[in-house]
Amino acid sequence: MADYDVVIVGGSAAGITCGITARRHYKDKSILLIRGEEQVLIPCGIPYIFGTVGAPEKNLIGDGVLKKHNIELSIDEVSDIDRENKVLKLVRGDDVSYDKLVLATGSQPVQLPLPGSDMDGTFSIKKSVPYLERMLAKMADISHLVIIGGGFIGVEFADECKKCWDLDVTVIEMLPYPLQTAFDDEFCSEAHTLLESRGINVLTGAKVEALQGGNAHVEAVKLDDGRELKADAVIQSVGMKANSTLAEKCGLDTGPTGAVQVDRAMRTVDRDIFACGDCAEKVSFFTGEPSPLRLASIASTEARVVGANLFGITRAYPGAIGVYSTIIGDTAFATAGLTEDTAAEAGYCAVAGRSASVNRHPGMMPGGAEMSLKLIFEKQTRTIVGGQIMGAKSGGELINTVSACIQQSMTADQIATFQTGTHPALTASPVAYQLVNAAEDAIGKMGPC
């Protein structure tokens, strides 16, 4: 039986980042990573396989990064964890013993219990190269694509498929707007308009009742208001659920969302077993309540906590802020923390500040694009709890400055005197810089401190 100091189960963003971090912090420990897949997909890149990137093989994380950090790799599956003896049973290979075990087993797509959802032509978004290859091949054969779910992934699939295939594409969303869980109405409605301007049908406030077809092949999507939409293929994109079977089987606790329960050090109830990424239960940075967020960026952050903590706790994870971005055409959308709506739902007295400006100065400098920023503050403490950006692609980095402000619980007054760097060819002018001006705008509404 092979003995390892550290065994990581799962080889996507969480597993890889945990391995790298463990190696950085523990140079002499032996590390084994076990995963089921021959090839590992870049999870956030999956929608882009269907357009810009073109093939699953072009969207892979190579194993070079494991070799470089002296992490052994086993392509296998763990069938059982013997916690008492600290031994893993594998499906194909010999048993493996561990000193510290990390569960990074990821998640799988939520499947709506729709009649007809087992028909040919129906897909969900699985992190599997062969599955995505079949799905991609299908696109060449069809003319009507329906996507159920108007969150980030659904919207990205719609935009990429419309851009690169001669397809009629429809997105169906239950809520009033696409991207509604991440943005306030004024941003979602822009996303809605933008999608439609790119030829995508967006049905909001709409609920699917059943998938219909003949000869076991999907042909239509039936809504609960009776409408029927022609569909040669249907993609369900309605969220992810944790892969926690292995953890449950060996008696580890799961939490309110069904994921593996962990403390702030990312330990399970077994002090030698950690969990991170989509399989781990999360709480909100703001409320401490269970969080449904499943993002590769969160997985990587959690993995950095686990990797450092394996043989002595030095890091704590304060809960998920939720920082993410997407793009529709050339317009970036990015969000961090609470929206005005979710802040109000969580009981905050929220005040928003806004600022918009071209991300160049003068605005005619090459690459100039409007970038609009909204910041959300808690009125009493004047502390930032969220931010949303729409426009220029550099918003993908600006949202991380907003995230820094949130993590450090900065007040509107601190952000208003934030020391920024600006340049004609790279950012808005110092006078018009969005971050400080949105804070000033909010201060105007809150009154002086």
Place this chain on the structure above:
Amino acid sequence: MADYDVVIVGGSAAGITCGITARRHYKDKSILLIRGEEQVLIPCGIPYIFGTVGAPEKNLIGDGVLKKHNIELSIDEVSDIDRENKVLKLVRGDDVSYDKLVLATGSQPVQLPLPGSDMDGTFSIKKSVPYLERMLAKMADISHLVIIGGGFIGVEFADECKKCWDLDVTVIEMLPYPLQTAFDDEFCSEAHTLLESRGINVLTGAKVEALQGGNAHVEAVKLDDGRELKADAVIQSVGMKANSTLAEKCGLDTGPTGAVQVDRAMRTVDRDIFACGDCAEKVSFFTGEPSPLRLASIASTEARVVGANLFGITRAYPGAIGVYSTIIGDTAFATAGLTEDTAAEAGYCAVAGRSASVNRHPGMMPGGAEMSLKLIFEKQTRTIVGGQIMGAKSGGELINTVSACIQQSMTADQIATFQTGTHPALTASPVAYQLVNAAEDAIGKMGPC
């Protein structure tokens, strides 16, 4: 005599931002802005007039922003300040009284005491539309341009002039590399190589002894090692000095760099007179020692402190971090805080962490460019004191996340578990995200905490 609650002297970045901020915080106060220039240039855009932007008239800050914020404008010059009666004497107009006065009188180019520097064809970088028009017209007539000073402005002038005119361009820098005061050697040397690859001659470790010519027109630059460089025009770009004459004349203190002395609230010794921007004395955020930094972004931050503080102190300026960026060709260079060299000079035990990655994932996504980040930490406290970026243009925003980390005195361990947002079309992958990985790299060198 017209009476105003607030009078601001100076109409560039500091004056305008101060006016806007004062209006935001004091809705009912009367505000007058007095400036000498008919038209106000975007200061950081000046080098781009000579290439990408094409004319001073395309690089202006319009007066609409003043009107919008109900700020009166007077094009005039202040000849004297009667502090006892709180009255300003103007060169052309009637006296004006103030309750609170803000000096935002800016700076002027340092002129080296070089023999021959009064000849025709010699320029410095003045914030004057007519002067820059004359300078621009000159470019069409010449074949050899010599720029004295390889700082940001000198490098930007060189790159723009070379790009858009058929010129032999030479930059002369005393230090071993261009941009040396803002970057460590490995970044400066890349800038040096890049400038040369773009056809610009860069002479480093070189000192100008005299300008030579005939018929009162410059023809050559003579170095102290005897070399002579052909020059039809010479631009001096060796720093700025504060316009503090008016302040000195009315008995206000000036500081070690000759600028108007202010406290952390940006007040002069006269509690009714504030100063901000290039005319105000600055200290370093890190050492508290006098800082030579003169940046529009610093001016705007200081102006936001003044604007809020006019009728009651609510904001403090903790000293200049120094966050700035530039671009050579398509490669952005950005810096915040101390370099490894300046940290060592200031007595810090500095440890650097590095990370480089493409700003897309997978890297073949459109717009992908390598972006390299270096972070500097103080070893004992593990606190960040600086950062440098080279590569993709989104570095212009990423440097502001670094600035947030510096302002909040974040430790390497906090930055390593920073909650970032990432996206295939906008940033590096969460596994490879430069900010967290540079912090981890530094932790590897400092040891666990």
